[in-house]
Amino acid sequence: MLRNYLHIAFRNIRRNKLYSLANVGCLAIGIAVAMIIMLYVVHEHSYDQWQTNATRIFKVSSTIKYGNSSLDIEELGYQVGPLALRSDSHVESYTRAFKPFQPPVLQLTTLAGSSFTAEAPVLFADSNFFHFFSFRLVRGNPDEVLRRPFTVVLSARAARRFFGNADPIGKVIIYSQDYQLEVTGISADPPSNSTINYDLVVSGSSLSTMKDMADAVKSENMQLGYFQTWLLLKDPSAAGEIGQTIGRVSKSFEAKSNEPGIFHLTALPGVHLHKDPGYSNIRYLTIFPMVAGLVLLLALINYISLSTARGTMRAKEVGVRKVLGAGRFSIASQFYSESTIYALLSFITGIGLFLLFRTFFLQQLQLKIDSSFLLTPEMLLCFAGLLLIVILASGSYPSLVLSAFKPVAVLYGKVSRQKGSERVRKILLVFQFTISMSLILCSLIIRKELHFLRHVDTGMDRENVIMISFSKSLSHYNAFKRDVESIPGIQKAATGQYEPYEAYNVSSTIPHGSDNPIMLPVITVDSDYVSVLGLAWRQRPAEPGAMYGHNNILLNESAVDKLGLHGSPLGQTIKVFGKDREVSGVLQDFNYESLQAKIGPLCLLLRKPEDSLWGISGGGCLIARIQSHVNLPTLIGRLKEIYARYDAHRPFEYSFLDDIFDSLYKTEDRLEALFSIFTGVTVFIACLGLFALATFSARQRMREMGIRKVLGASATSIGFLLLRDFLRPVLLAVLIASPLSWWVMRLWLQDFAYQTSMSWWIFPLAGLGLLLIAVATVLSRSLHVGRANPVNSLRTD
Numbered sequence: 001m002l003r004n005y006l007h008i009a010f011r012n013i014r015r016n017k018l019y020s021l022a023n024v025g026c027l028a029i030g031i032a033v034a035m036i037i038m039l040y041v042v043h044e045h046s047y048d049q050w051q052t053n054a055t056r057i058f059k060v061s062s063t064i065k066y067g068n069s070s071l072d073i074e075e076l077g078y079q080v081g082p083l084a085l086r087s088d089s090h091v092e093s094y095t096r097a098f099k100p101f102q103p104p105v106l107q108l109t110t111l112a113g114s115s116f117t118a119e120a121p122v123l124f125a126d127s128n129f130f131h132f133f134s135f136r137l138v139r140g141n142p143d144e145v146l147r148r149p150f151t152v153v154l155s156a157r158a159a160r161r162f163f164g165n166a167d168p169i170g171k172v173i174i175y176s177q178d179y180q181l182e183v184t185g186i187s188a189d190p191p192s193n194s195t196i197n198y199d200l201v202v203s204g205s206s207l208s209t210m211k212d213m214a215d216a217v218k219s220e221n222m223q224l225g226y227f228q229t230w231l232l233l234k235d236p237s238a239a240g241e242i243g244q245t246i247g248r249v250s251k252s253f254e255a256k257s258n259e260p261g262i263f264h265l266t267a268l269p270g271v272h273l274h275k276d277p278g279y280s281n282i283r284y285l286t287i288f289p290m291v292a293g294l295v296l297l298l299a300l301i302n303y304i305s306l307s308t309a310r311g312t313m314r315a316k317e318v319g320v321r322k323v324l325g326a327g328r329f330s331i332a333s334q335f336y337s338e339s340t341i342y343a344l345l346s347f348i349t350g351i352g353l354f355l356l357f358r359t360f361f362l363q364q365l366q367l368k369i370d371s372s373f374l375l376t377p378e379m380l381l382c383f384a385g386l387l388l389i390v391i392l393a394s395g396s397y398p399s400l401v402l403s404a405f406k407p408v409a410v411l412y413g414k415v416s417r418q419k420g421s422e423r424v425r426k427i428l429l430v431f432q433f434t435i436s437m438s439l440i441l442c443s444l445i446i447r448k449e450l451h452f453l454r455h456v457d458t459g460m461d462r463e464n465v466i467m468i469s470f471s472k473s474l475s476h477y478n479a480f481k482r483d484v485e486s487i488p489g490i491q492k493a494a495t496g497q498y499e500p501y502e503a504y505n506v507s508s509t510i511p512h513g514s515d516n517p518i519m520l521p522v523i524t525v526d527s528d529y530v531s532v533l534g535l536a537w538r539q540r541p542a543e544p545g546a547m548y549g550h551n552n553i554l555l556n557e558s559a560v561d562k563l564g565l566h567g568s569p570l571g572q573t574i575k576v577f578g579k580d581r582e583v584s585g586v587l588q589d590f591n592y593e594s595l596q597a598k599i600g601p602l603c604l605l606l607r608k609p610e611d612s613l614w615g616i617s618g619g620g621c622l623i624a625r626i627q628s629h630v631n632l633p634t635l636i637g638r639l640k641e642i643y644a645r646y647d648a649h650r651p652f653e654y655s656f657l658d659d660i661f662d663s664l665y666k667t668e669d670r671l672e673a674l675f676s677i678f679t680g681v682t683v684f685i686a687c688l689g690l691f692a693l694a695t696f697s698a699r700q701r702m703r704e705m706g707i708r709k710v711l712g713a714s715a716t717s718i719g720f721l722l723l724r725d726f727l728r729p730v731l732l733a734v735l736i737a738s739p740l741s742w743w744v745m746r747l748w749l750q751d752f753a754y755q756t757s758m759s760w761w762i763f764p765l766a767g768l769g770l771l772l773i774a775v776a777t778v779l780s781r782s783l784h785v786g787r788a789n790p791v792n793s794l795r796t797d
Contacts, residue, residue, distance in 0.1 A: 023303050024346045026685050030299025031350030031390060033681060036361050037292035038382050043369050044285055046193045046378060047272035052134045056092075058231050058239050058265040060084070060246070062223040065262070071506060071519060077225035078217050080246065080263075081126075084231055087249045090238040095132040096204060096227045097196070098124040098213070102471055102619065105649045106200075107174040108162060122200045124207055130187070132232060133196065139169060140185025146203040153185040158199040175202070177473065177649055179210065192370045195272050222250035223263075231265065239265040284365070287671070291678050294435050296390075298682055301428045302689035303342070303394045339395030347387050364670055364677075426729045432686040433733035433770065434740075439679040440766045441741035442748075445758055446672040449749065452756035453665060459590025460500065461534030464626040465657035467499050468639065471619035474647040481622060483642045489630035494528035495607075499621045501592065501660050507576045507603070512564040520559065521592070522576060524605045524620075530554070530587065532625050533657075539586040542570055552606045553581045557589045559601030576603060594664040598753040623657075683770070687777045694726060694778045723778045730774040734767035 048054050060080060062073045081094035099121050126132075130142040130153070137145065138156060145153050152173060159168045168183045175181050181202060190197050207213040216226050233239065243263040250263070266274055273285075362369060373379060474480060477495075485493050498504065504521040511518060530537075538557055553576060560569050565583070573580045584606065589599045626635065640652045662669075742758060749755045 019306060020342075022688055022691070023306055023342050024349060026299040026302040026688055027343065027346030027390065027394065028349035028353060029681060029685060030296040031347055031386065032353035032357065033295045033678070034292045034386055035350060035354040035383065036358055037288045038386065039358065039369065039374070039379065040361070040365065040367070041285055041289055042378055042382055043193055043367075043373060044273070046373075046376075048193070048195050048268045050134065050191060050193070051268060053232060054269050055267065056233050056236055057132075057268040058233060058236070058242075059268060059271050060229045060231060060243075061264050061266065063262040063264065064223055073224055074228065075224075075226050076229050077219055077222040078227055079220060080222055080225075080227070080250070081229045081231070083222070083249055084229075084242065084246050088238075088242050088245045090234050090242055092232045092234050093128065093132065094229060094231050095126045095128055096229050097126075097129070098204070098207065098216075098227050100124075102469075104176045105473065105651075106162075107177070107649075108171075121198055122202065123196075123198045124202045124204045124213075126204045129201060129204075130185075132230065135190060135194075135196075136188040138186045138188055140187075145185035146201065146205075148182075148184075149203055149206045149209060150179060150181050151184040151203045152181040153187055153201045154183055155187055155189050155199050157189050159183075159186050173200075179206070181206075192368050192373065195268070222246075230268070236267065239267070284671070288674075291439075291675075295678065295682055295685070298432050298435060298685045298689075300390070300393050301432055302685060303339075305425045305428045305689060307339070307394075336395040340391050343387070343391045343394050347390065361674075364673055366666070366670070429690065429726070429729045430733045430736070432682075432689065433730045433774070434737045436679070436682045436686045437734050437737035437766065437770050438741045438744070439675065439682055440770060441737065441762065442745055443672065443675045443679045444762050444766060445741075445745045445756075446668065446675060446748075448759075448762070449752065449756045450665060450668055450672060453595050453668075453752070453754065454662065456595065456754060458595070458661075459536065459588060460592075460657075462658045462661050464628060465533070466624050466626055466636075466639075466654055467657060467660070468622045468624075468643065468652070468654050469499065469619065470622060470643075470647065471650055473649045474619070474643075476646060480642065480646040483645075484622060484624055484639065487635065487638050487642070489627050489635050491625045491627055492528060492532050493622055493624040494532035495526040496529055496621050496623055497524040499655070499660060500533065500623070500657060501594075501664060502621075504592070504602075509563065509574055509576060511562060512566070512574075514564065518562060518601075520563075520576065520601055520603050522603045522605055523592075524607055526607055529604065529623070532623055535590055536588040537585065538588045539568070539570060541585040551579065551581050552584045554585045554587055554604040554606065555583055556587045556599070556602045558599055559603060560586055562601040576605065581605070595754045596752050683773065687773060690726060690730075690774060691777050691780070694722065723775060726778045727771070727774065730771060734770060738763045738767065 048057075051057060059074075060076060062076055064071045064073060078096065081096050084091045085094055104122055123129075125146065127146040129135075129146060130137055137153070140153065145151065154162065154168060162168065162173070163171060168186065171183045173181045173183065181200075187201070208217045213226070219225065231242070233242065243265050246263040468484075470477065470480075481493055481495065484490060504523045507520045507522050508517045509520040510516070529535075553574075555563070555565075555569065563574055565572050565574075569583045569586055572583050574583070575581070581603075587604070591599055592602055593600075626632075636654065639654065643652045742763070745758060749758075
């Protein structure tokens with residue numbers, strides 16, 4: 001019996017190529033989209049689950065209170081781990097890691113003059129790092145590889161990059177020109193679903209003898225430091241109690257603390273999803289599964305709608321089989337077998353599309369997922385579940401409906417005149433185009449908001465500004481800056497502690513007339529910073545030449561209001577980093593962060609351009625304004641030559657300020673790009689289904705169309721007659737989707753402090769576009785039917 005069902009199914013597939021192509025194509029696209037997003041979602045939720053002690057490892061973080069404000073800190077003091085182990089019996093062990101602020105310059109003793117940086121972060125870790133975590137060592141003993149100072153374990157990819165096919169064990173890598181690291185082990189590359197990523201793991205005991213980190217190791221500051229700290233707990237339920245214990249005990253170590261520190265413990269598998277939203281993809285984990293579900297649902301609706309529509313053409317087959325004694329279960333089994341074949345063909349095609357577009361999707365998200373992850377039990381189970389859902393959903397409704405035909409009604413030809421199935425198909429059509437219209441509107445509004453953010457006046461002139469980050473390895477910074485300014489095409493150069501929009505320090509400051517401290521962002525800059533970036537003055541300095549000392553600051557308007565500086569703020573003093581600083585000028589508010597946040601208070605701590613500290617205090621960023629119509633390749637080549645004279649160790653790197661500003665919205669850019677892709681997919685699926693439905697509708701009405709042509713109807717009038725039946729559901733979908741999309745995007749725009757308006761014209765424009773697509777889709781078939789020879793159609797039964 002099953003063999004007979006399969007034979008009939010494949011025969012119907014061959015005879016109805018258009019129907020089969022539409023069904024298999026739509027389902028394959030829906031399955032491919034679902035698989036891609038399923039891969040992404042499962043991968044995001046699998047972070048660190050592979051660690052042997054994942055449920056018992058917790059990362060420690062702290063919160064620093066500034067009056068009514070607070071600051072979350074991920075890097076803590078060196079003593080937090082030992083303190084937790086001594087203070088609470090629930091702590092079994094700890095490990096710490098330090099990630100250098102700038103990628104260090106590495107050199108090989110076997111290649112004189114060579115210098116390069118690691119592709120992944122460099123970590124300084126405690127000696128138990130490879131026991132605490134489940135990173136696999138390919139070479140080396142976990143108890144020995146990091147026991148001695150200045151030893152290093154390389155990842156497999158780093159070993160290949162640095163040493164090729166040679167054995168790296170025992171080789172020496174020079175770290176930041178001053179320290180020699182002996183390679184004692186090689187680890188497998190960290191999996192793509194690991195929160196901890198590295199190319200080199202250096203023994204943490206090295207830090208106490210490194211001049212830049214010795215003080216950090218000795219510091220007794222607990223809440224603010226340089227080290228990520230993880231605890232292995234005997235009882236995971238005691239995490240909250242341990243955080244409170246660390247807070248109470250740490251108070252005795254910090255004399256300036258007036259209240260216990262606030263410490264939090266986060267389970268290792270949850271660390272990735274609790275990162276800063278601008279870094280992680282947490283918002284995608286809500287949006288994309290819904291989109292995937294909708295795309296798959298649209299594909300299934302297409303299949304159901306086409307199956308029930310085409311079922312009327314097989315009604316006599318069902319009627320004859322019932323008259324001959326076939327039961328409803330037997331007929332339902334036949335149609336279910338056909339649906340299963342379609343589902344399997346679609347799934348195989350969907351796997352091909354998934355493998356073809358997986359890399360593109362991950363590139364859009366700027367993610368890397370190991371190919372081996374596809375073969376993990378979690379992913380294979382998810383794919384199997386997807387196949388089962390498709391088989392059950394695609395076959396259930398059509399087999400129940402088609403097997404319920406009454407033989408008398410069928411043999412008298414009354415099925416084709418029933419309105420119930422047609423009404424269901426139109427409801428499904430409305431649903432499909434409602435989703436398509438909603439995605440079109442959302443995509444347009446997201447694009448409009450991004451255009452608005454990039455062109456709004458932020459108070460900073462971002463055009464033609466190049467930035468060169470430098471480190472302490474750059475010698476004679478002041479001479480370097482003068483040489484840069486002497487290049488033809490460079491108008492002026494300035495210096496800042498960080499690249500604009502990148503980072504800032506935070507100082508606790510008490511406003512005038514208040515006892516509650518506030519957080520005041522602080523950036524150290526030189527006297528040319530304001531003019532190079534085109535910042536506008538609210539109150540200019542009274543004596544510009546005398547204001548650039550270590551105790552002078554500039555404030556923005558928001559800081560003046562927040563600090564309660566009444567009257568003229570010039571000459572007034574506030575405490576910044578524990579010292580009294582004199583306000584020398586006030587700047588108009590400008591955006592120094594993403595436009596998702598409102599402009600907050602900001603302090604610019606002034607330093608003279610010729611200050612020798614620029615070359616020895618850990619580096620900074622040279623910011624240069626370029627003249628218009630300059631040959632950029634030539635200019636950048638000249639900058640690189642000058643840079644090489646002052647820093648022969650760290651590679652030359654540059655960026656443009658407008659590119660940095662654009663990168664603030666990379667999450668929204670990716671969201672808009674992927675939304676556009678998904679919108680195109682849903683519109684394509686809906687139109688493909690509409691095309692197939694129009695084809696079957698026209699085939700059902702062939703005799704009617706033939707009679708109309710014989711009576712004088714034109715091909716155009718017949719085409720528009722069929723168009724009318726499909727245009728009304730699409731128009732209804734536009735009317736439903738417009739207010740729904742307006743409500744959803746209104747909620748999305750609330751995440752931005754600066755919002756574009758949802759212009760009224762977007763809605764009719766998108767609706768008109770969708771209607772035109774639908775009209776073109778239906779007319780492409782209805783006009784073909786209208787041109788058919790009526791003699792052929794009237795000869796059919």
